[in-house]
Amino acid sequence: MTDGIALDKVELKLGTKEFRFDCALPAGAVTAITGPSGSGKSTFLNLVAGFETPDRGRILIAGGDVTEKHPSERPVSLVFQDNNLFAHLDMATNIGLGISPSLKLSSGDRAAISQALERVDLSGFEKRMPGTLSGGERQRAAFARALVRKKPVLLMDEPFAALDPGLRLSMASLLIDLHRETGNTVLIVTHDPDEVGRLADHAIFVDHGQILLQAPAEEFLTRRDIPALAEFLSG
Numbered sequence: 001m002t003d004g005i006a007l008d009k010v011e012l013k014l015g016t017k018e019f020r021f022d023c024a025l026p027a028g029a030v031t032a033i034t035g036p037s038g039s040g041k042s043t044f045l046n047l048v049a050g051f052e053t054p055d056r057g058r059i060l061i062a063g064g065d066v067t068e069k070h071p072s073e074r075p076v077s078l079v080f081q082d083n084n085l086f087a088h089l090d091m092a093t094n095i096g097l098g099i100s101p102s103l104k105l106s107s108g109d110r111a112a113i114s115q116a117l118e119r120v121d122l123s124g125f126e127k128r129m130p131g132t133l134s135g136g137e138r139q140r141a142a143f144a145r146a147l148v149r150k151k152p153v154l155l156m157d158e159p160f161a162a163l164d165p166g167l168r169l170s171m172a173s174l175l176i177d178l179h180r181e182t183g184n185t186v187l188i189v190t191h192d193p194d195e196v197g198r199l200a201d202h203a204i205f206v207d208h209g210q211i212l213l214q215a216p217a218e219e220f221l222t223r224r225d226i227p228a229l230a231e232f233l234s235g
């Protein structure tokens with residue numbers, strides 16, 4: 001049993017692809033999910049988020065069995081590459097959806113939304129529409145939406161992949177700051193070994209639907225004995 005996240009002998013078949021995940025990820029740490037394209041990184045995250053349900057095995061979050069729970073009932077918030085903002089809703093409303101899907105927001109909730117916008121350097125953006133924001137601003141807004149949910153687990157699927165290198169660095173340092181403040185458990189899917197070095201305490205390497213290595217980030221980045229990992233690390 002773990003306070004973090006466990007995939008306990010999880011098996012899943014999607015089309016012709018088979019996935020087997022059996023691992024425990026530590027609470028309060030940033031774990032990078034890496035691996036070649038098509039290896040199963042997003043599927044791993046989808047199992048934790050509840051967008052996929054295992055054929056066998058269990059998913060545990062903070063010691064609780066969430067295997068049969070709907071995504072909305074799991075103690076997680078999500079940030080994806082395309083940030084999932086609704087184009088026809090202003091920023092305060094988009095972020096409010098993180099608190100209440102029915103948008104029954106109290107004045108306290110509205111204050112929390114403004115605070116979260118401030119925290120990601122978007123003060124005063126409440127009435128702006130997503131289409132009027134730059135890519136980096138939209139991604140910061142997605143962080144703000146994750147922040148207001150105050151969930152113990154943050155799941156991110158290549159959240160910085162669409163950003164230019166400078167923005168990628170500033171978003172990474174924002175993530176590190178937010179992680180220090182909240183102490184939450186973070187899973188981040190990334191293609192980029194440099195991002196593992198910058199952000200992660202631990203890393204797992206997925207290949208053909210299985211975990212080939214789980215290790216502290218420093219060890220992970222220096223291992224050369226697994227050919228697929230060596231290839232991934234050499235870029």
Ligand SMILES: Nc1ncnc2c1ncn2[C@@H]1O[C@H](COP(=O)(O)OP(=O)(O)OP(=O)(O)O)[C@@H](O)[C@H]1O
Pocket residue numbers: 014015016017035036037038039040041042043044
């Ligand atoms: N619903 C599905 N039905 C059939 N095959 C699927 C389904 N979902 C995913 N797959 C396949 O499973 C494999 C793993 O997909 P997944 O998206 O988890 O990989 P990934 O490691 O995140 O890849 P990438 O880095 O390219 O985003 C891929 O070959 C994909 O085509």
